[in-house]
Amino acid sequence: MFRLENVSKIYSRRGSEVRALCADSLEIPTGSYVAIVGPSGSGKSTLLSMLGGMLSPTLGRVWLGDVSLYDLSVVERARLRREKIGFVFQTFNLVPYLTAVENVQIPLCLSGMPSDDQFARAAALLERVGLAERLNHRPSELSIGQQQRVALARTLANSPSVILADEPTGNLDAESRRVVLDFFDELHRDGCTIVMVTHDAIAAEKADRQLSISNGAVSPLFGEQPAKAA
């Protein structure tokens, strides 16, 4: 599914260069469930942004299937994200002035689905995550766990084949964390590719492959050949 070829990301800060990420080759096959762990500032979010087509590498190529992501135009990458990739954020990133159902409708609206169909699909997804009674509640009227479930429903709206999750359990209590991880398990069983950045050891254990990232270098956590440093 994902393939990183001689990828590096270098930021310039006050005249000096900071290498945020470097990987000679990293492959994430279709249907895999990968957890990426590492300390703050190690490059986890850089890797996730790059996989999501939102941050171009300084060098190298990022492939999604047979498409080189950064050879596409900005508009084409936006379309690809809309069709294939779902994001889960640590702080949920719900739009505060929209209701739960409207938040879930956003990806459907972006893909041009008619309004009535959007509502029906969004309501069904919220029902699936146990929020059928909360369709018209705004994020501020929902608990933290409920907000993450709305965010999950929004992620699933366009039936993505890849889920990129940034610390999805970071702000959750034990029960809400269990609900989110169970959801990921279910999606993984359905063939979805999941790449999850996490500090949470319990969450990382759920994945079938764990990678570590430190100073921008990606390496396997247990018994796997490391991605070659540039």
Next chain:
Amino acid sequence: MTLRTIVWKEIWQRPSAVATCVLAILLGVAALVAIRHVTVFAEREVGRQLQTLGANILVLPKAASLQDYYSADQNGMTLPEEHVSQIMLAGLTGVEKLSPRLCVPAALEGAELTLVGILPQAEFQTKEAWQTVTLFQKKAHVGCKKASCGPKPEDSSPEALATQRTIEQLRDHEIVVGADVGQQLRLKPGMSVDLLGDKFQILAVLPPTGTVDDGRIFAHLHIVQKLAKSGEVVSAIEVMGCCEDAAGDLVPQLAELLPDSRVVTISQVVQTQVGVNRLMARSSLFVLVVLVLVGGISVASAISSNVRERRREIGTLMALGATPRFISGLFLLKAAWLGLAGGVGGCIVGVALAVWLGPQWAGVAISPLLDLAAIATVVALTITLLAAYWPARQAARLDPCTCFQEV
């Protein structure tokens, strides 16, 4: 849900910020629309006066001030009535009619109004002293352009006073009532009323003219002089020339004939108004510049700050697949609604202000000009869209990775 729904919901999320922005646009548009309305109608009024009264000359007391042609006779000063005879006897070329007037304050059924004494034209024919002069032999003015200006075809009905400013017949105890007075006091032809202690019968109620004459009552000059105990005086003498050229030639002759009087043409009377109109036209340009600067800066600042506040939301929308066009559309559509609300609101307030203040500012009745309102709304919309373009473009170019960061 559509882009429009998102924008609409976001606007209602921050009503105070939106209201401030709309108010800045609304005030600018309202000022622009109000000033332009007054200017347009004041210019039309000047044009109308020049068209209908272009051949008229006013003979006024020397110290009389000039604000408005129709109320020029209401300055509290008087001339000897014998000036009428002097003009008649001088036999000046191009003089078609004379209309001496005396204005005195009066009250009718508790309403204060102006009683105007006028001399019916028939009396010019019958007055012995004047029968010998040539005025009514229509001494021709060489190269007369009567068709374009000057007295209109004769109409002997009393209602003709409204347009011709003269009346053919008016008996001693008959009055003609202005439109507003007639409406206000529900007066009808044939009714009797008491004025200055005497009884009068209403001969006619004039049609509306949009001038001070609507609030006046007209009676025979000599009766008014008698009741007001003013002596044989008049407030003004209106001299109707045969055409505008004749009026121009008559002014120096009349000034020479009546050295203790002030002789003016309608062009001179409206000069002040023309100056005011010019000033108003310049003011509207100034207001337009202020609208562009204040409204534009206000919108640009509001949208820029909105973009900064919503960086995380923008990043999230981009992560969910929003294109740069969709993101910039969020802000441009918001700006368009602000511009439209400010523009339409400003037009309504501006027209209301103009209708209310127009008669007081410029002495003209004002009605809404739809094309002007439409232009003002389009200008407001264009300004807001231009002002929002840059911040909207910046939003579309934001780094989508902000969705992963605490902003």
